[in-house]
Amino acid sequence: MPAQGLLLKENLIMSDISALENISTQVRRDILRMVHKVNSGHPGGSLGCVEYFVSLFFNTMDIKVPFDMNGENEDLFFLSNGHISPVFYSVLARKGYFPVEELNTFRLIDSRLQGHPTTHEGLPGIRVASGSLGQGLSVAIGAAQSKKLNNDPKTVFVLMGDGELQEGQNWEALMYAAAKGVDNIIATVDLNGKQIDGTTDDVLHMGDVAEKFKAFGWDVLTLKEGNNVEKIIATLATAKSKLGRQKPIVILMETEMGNGVDFMMHTHAWHGKAPNDEQLENALAQNIETLGDY
Amino acid sequence: MKQYINQGSNDTRSGFGDGLTELGRTNPNVVALCADLIGSLKMQDFIDENPERFFQIGIAEANMMGIAAGLTIGGKIPFTGTFANFSTGRVYDQIRQSIAYSGKNVKICASHAGITLGEDGATHQILEDIGMMKMLPGMTVINTCDYNQTKAATLAIADFEGPVYLRFGRPKVANFTTPELGFEIGKGILLNPGNDVTIVATGHLVWEALQAAEELEANGISAEVINIHTIKPLDEEIILNSVKKTGCLVSAEEHNYLGGLGETISGLLGLKLPTPMEMVATQDTFGESGTPAQLMTKYGLDKSAIIQKVHQVIKRK
Numbered sequence A: 001m002p003a004q005g006l007l008l009k010e011n012l013i014m015s016d017i018s019a020l021e022n023i024s025t026q027v028r029r030d031i032l033r034m035v036h037k038v039n040s041g042h043p044g045g046s047l048g049c050v051e052y053f054v055s056l057f058f059n060t061m062d063i064k065v066p067f068d069m070n071g072e073n074e075d076l077f078f079l080s081n082g083h084i085s086p087v088f089y090s091v092l093a094r095k096g097y098f099p100v101e102e103l104n105t106f107r108l109i110d111s112r113l114q115g116h117p118t119t120h121e122g123l124p125g126i127r128v129a130s131g132s133l134g135q136g137l138s139v140a141i142g143a144a145q146s147k148k149l150n151n152d153p154k155t156v157f158v159l160m161g162d163g164e165l166q167e168g169q170n171w172e173a174l175m176y177a178a179a180k181g182v183d184n185i186i187a188t189v190d191l192n193g194k195q196i197d198g199t200t201d202d203v204l205h206m207g208d209v210a211e212k213f214k215a216f217g218w219d220v221l222t223l224k225e226g227n228n229v230e231k232i233i234a235t236l237a238t239a240k241s242k243l244g245r246q247k248p249i250v251i252l253m254e255t256e257m258g259n260g261v262d263f264m265m266h267t268h269a270w271h272g273k274a275p276n277d278e279q280l281e282n283a284l285a286q287n288i289e290t291l292g293d294y
Numbered sequence B: 001m002k003q004y005i006n007q008g009s010n011d012t013r014s015g016f017g018d019g020l021t022e023l024g025r026t027n028p029n030v031v032a033l034c035a036d037l038i039g040s041l042k043m044q045d046f047i048d049e050n051p052e053r054f055f056q057i058g059i060a061e062a063n064m065m066g067i068a069a070g071l072t073i074g075g076k077i078p079f080t081g082t083f084a085n086f087s088t089g090r091v092y093d094q095i096r097q098s099i100a101y102s103g104k105n106v107k108i109c110a111s112h113a114g115i116t117l118g119e120d121g122a123t124h125q126i127l128e129d130i131g132m133m134k135m136l137p138g139m140t141v142i143n144t145c146d147y148n149q150t151k152a153a154t155l156a157i158a159d160f161e162g163p164v165y166l167r168f169g170r171p172k173v174a175n176f177t178t179p180e181l182g183f184e185i186g187k188g189i190l191l192n193p194g195n196d197v198t199i200v201a202t203g204h205l206v207w208e209a210l211q212a213a214e215e216l217e218a219n220g221i222s223a224e225v226i227n228i229h230t231i232k233p234l235d236e237e238i239i240l241n242s243v244k245k246t247g248c249l250v251s252a253e254e255h256n257y258l259g260g261l262g263e264t265i266s267g268l269l270g271l272k273l274p275t276p277m278e279m280v281a282t283q284d285t286f287g288e289s290g291t292p293a294q295l296m297t298k299y300g301l302d303k304s305a306i307i308q309k310v311h312q313v314i315k316r317k
Helices: A002-010 A017-038 A043-048 A050-060 A082-095 A100-105 A136-149 A169-179 A200-204 A209-215 A229-241 A277-285 B012-026 B044-049 B061-071 B089-101 B129-134 B147-158 B205-218 B236-246 B261-272 B292-298 B303-315
Strands: A076-079 A156-161 A185-191 A219-223 A249-254 B030-034 B054-056 B077-083 B107-111 B140-143 B164-167 B189-192 B197-201 B223-227 B230-232 B249-256 B277-282
Touching (some): A017 A082, A043 A050, A043 A082, A050 A229, A076 A082, A076 A136, A082 A100, A136 A156, A136 A169, A136 A185, A136 B061, A169 B061, A185 A229, A209 A219, A219 A229, A229 A249, B012 B030, B012 B044, B061 B089, B089 B129, B107 B147, B129 B140, B129 B230, B129 B249, B140 B147, B147 B164, B189 B205, B197 B303, B205 B223, B205 B303, B223 B236, B230 B261, B236 B249, B236 B261, B249 B261, B249 B303, B277 B303
Parallel strands (some): A156 A185, A219 A249, B030 B077, B107 B164, B140 B164, B197 B249, B249 B277
16 A cells, blocks of 8 residues: 555555545644644534545646645635644645745644644745634635636635625625626535534524525535545536636535544544644554655 | 924825825825725825726625735735724724735825814724734834825835824824925934924924924923834834933824834833833823814823923923
8 A cells, every 4th residue: 555655655546536535634633733732723614624625635626736825726725724734834845935944844843834724934835824714705705706807717726614694794795796796706505504512503503504695695616525536626617617607506415523533523622722742643654654654 | 403394284094095096196006995084094086096996885894904905915915994993993803814914015094093183083093003913013103194105105104014003083184294304214303303302293292392492492391302103013112212311202193002003112211221111192081072173182282282291301301
């Protein structure tokens, strides 16, 4: 398995599902090792979105390396729920935006890999700071409208958390995007049903999220298997086929927080907690090195 | 005493609107956003000439700030327009994270600042906005004094890379600055040389300061009048050079004394050249309904308040 993975590093065939799964396994290792080293960070939500990030960055999106802030004639990605920075950083590094060794500096003093993503330290791949929740969708809509002004046919992608939908700014943005027919954006909501204080149902029940998006004028796609690379790619392809029809598009993606590490799944306990040495060893044993650890 | 002539009273927000219209003709990257206050912000001409470059956001200021941040990606220069209150306090965190911390080239253009918004009362007046904006790392803060200066500032900030807070007002006030005075971000303007006291004013208080200086001169007091339109970054040199000569200073602004221009100057003097100083500003209070003139008098923001503070500070020399 490792030998095959190392081969993939040199010659990635991104339409190959098993190749994407191999990258996902390595990204899970990166996440676990990053948060373990500094005994802080958010592994649960990061692990839950690994397959989405890998599918986007290694298959769906048409993006350029090295990084250019204006991103003209390429797809753009915004992360609104910035606390899942470990998965974002790992995928950016694995894609080649910065050296994978830099993942070693996550959350350390003088690092470009801040606890939450920021442009302030000049980390390639980041286009706006996020962490204070509920702001990413507005920024993504602005970037989408900028693309329209520039006659740029590419697409803007944005990921939001489900608990984050409790922030009111999202609903301003949802209303606006539909009213203005912003149809070059594909938003995804990570429906893992959990937030810091417990389940989203317990903390603040959001009712029927799909019906809410529909009522706000969005084209809604649901993805039940949000940790299945094949299904994610298929849903993103369906979403892309709906672009340019005067309606913004959202994918409601059901994921399992902590996916790929048995003791981190089916609980919100690992939202913002790092594994200890023994737990790390256990977790890594479930995710064998594929592309080479940093 | 240098003479300044009112070339015809006008509102500073019209200076913004006319500046924006000019930018629409000269800079294809300039885009404008508004949260349901097109008329108040005088944006209609820009919209008529550039409908595709205007974004009506509706009454959703947080979304407006986020969209403005996003529009910069791809090279646009967004100018947001709403009242100062809704441009700052309502959306502080959106400005902080999506604009200031993210280093986005957004121009936050804020009308109806201060107490001269008048009859709508304290919910719409704001006397804390300079403080909030100057506290943000990397934010440039400008408060203009008349129509001409506001138009000049609007043009200047389009050519400046980085987030800017541009503050102006509602009422018609004297329009007295001339092109010869120039407008350079971060550079104070010496309006009148004098020897006995330095008056540093910003916004609507600049005209009041000139009136005060005239009256003081008639009573044998020579006042140096400096207009600080850019509160951050502060032109320290013009202030320090002036107080080295005069030995005392009065600041004047339509803002709370906490967080405003006066506080900025007192910090400068305390650190670099301790000098007796008095402030003309509101005294940690909310405003209320009334005409602009009534409010300026009641809250001590006019010519006579400046004169009174000058007499006080000269005694402390």
